[in-house]
């Protein structure tokens with residue numbers, strides 16, 4: 179046991195510790211939202227979520243468990259508590275998830291390790307075989323800056339850069355809170371290839387093919403990966419940049435996997451294009467924090483603002499359960515980003531983008547909300563949490 183008053187510690191903008199009770203509140207809040215929005219239905223008995231501890235993966239895990247009563251195996255890479263230091267937020271989120279799942283009688287297992295490795299894949303196979311059954315659903319929601327290739331041991335570091343030419347844009351310096359201009363030089367061929375190796379489809383394919391070979395995919399299985407397209411404003415750094423190249427590779431992988439799964443198991447491989455949200459991964463992308471601050475202001479005004487759990491609810495309830503084909507685009511991708519890309523929303527964002535400066539940042543954008551959402555990711559500044567109370571940090575699921 180190790181109780182302490184946990185004070186937020188930051189290095190620059192990034193939070194280096196996490197509040198276990200704040201994380202528990204966040205998870206409970208998401209569970210409540212799913213309960214309110216979804217009537218538990220069958221159809222997904224066993225789900226594997228890769229990247230299950232934070233952001234879109236955690237929201238997906240909660241929607242699968244509380245929306246479908248699914249048994250979930252979650253895989254993620256998080257730091258456990260040690261020598262009085264707190265664990266990472268994703269670790270505490272998982273503790274809270276398991277606590278709630280136990281209460282509810284929902285089967286849950288978690289593997290904390292490198293999903294890119296053969297070792298973790300093997301552990302997942304053993305766990306599925308021992309305690310679960312063949313999967314009805316696999317969600318691929320990893321966001322990682324690095325991958326050690328299991329065959330070659332090469333270390334691939336992903337970069338977030340434009341391709342072909344430099345990109346100059348407004349951005350907010352998160353430390354000084356000044357709106358400044360930033361120029362990001364283009365990536366070289368190695369950086370592009372490395373980013374595709376980390377965030378592209380090779381590892382997803384590896385998971386799906388291994389599970390198929392092991393007989394651990396059920397007839398009708400659906401495997402999903404997440405992507406982002408976004409508006410013209412961010413295309414040079416996202417859609418047309420290194421990360422966009424990786425997402426193209428992921429989409430090509432979806433097409434290949436779809437052929438195999440539909441032929442052999444009557445299954446499907448799908449891409450879900452989600453909206454931009456505040457997560458540890460998205461905040462690392464240049465220009466995106468300013469865009470998220472403007473987006474949140476405008477979407478709140480349009481009453482269409484959604485966090486990952488809102489997106490996961492629509493994905494599971496409308497796309498996966500009801501099979502609402504209106505959510506599919508011409509290329510068969512699930513589009514959860516239509517409210518973000520609404521022309522009126524984007525026109526309003528464009529106007530604010532031109533006008534925003536250091537002086538009017540808080541007035542024209544929801545930068546305050548952005549900072550709060552970021553603190554919340556680590557369990558800090560969460561409503562209803564008593565931060566003056568000693569809190570247990572040495573928690574395990």
Ligand code: NAI
Pocket residue numbers: 228229230231232233234235253254255256268291292293294318319320321322323404405406451452453454455456457458459460
């Ligand atoms: P996140 O940073 O909240 O979550 C990343 C997850 O991956 C965590 O569970 C982390 O533990 C896990 N992870 C990282 N490296 C790992 C490794 N080596 N082994 C095992 N687990 C590992 O990220 P977020 O934003 O939820 O991203 C998930 C997916 O959603 C990504 O494909 C991202 O491109 C996509 N997406 C994100 C959007 C956003 O605005 N955040 C928008 C649309 C799509």
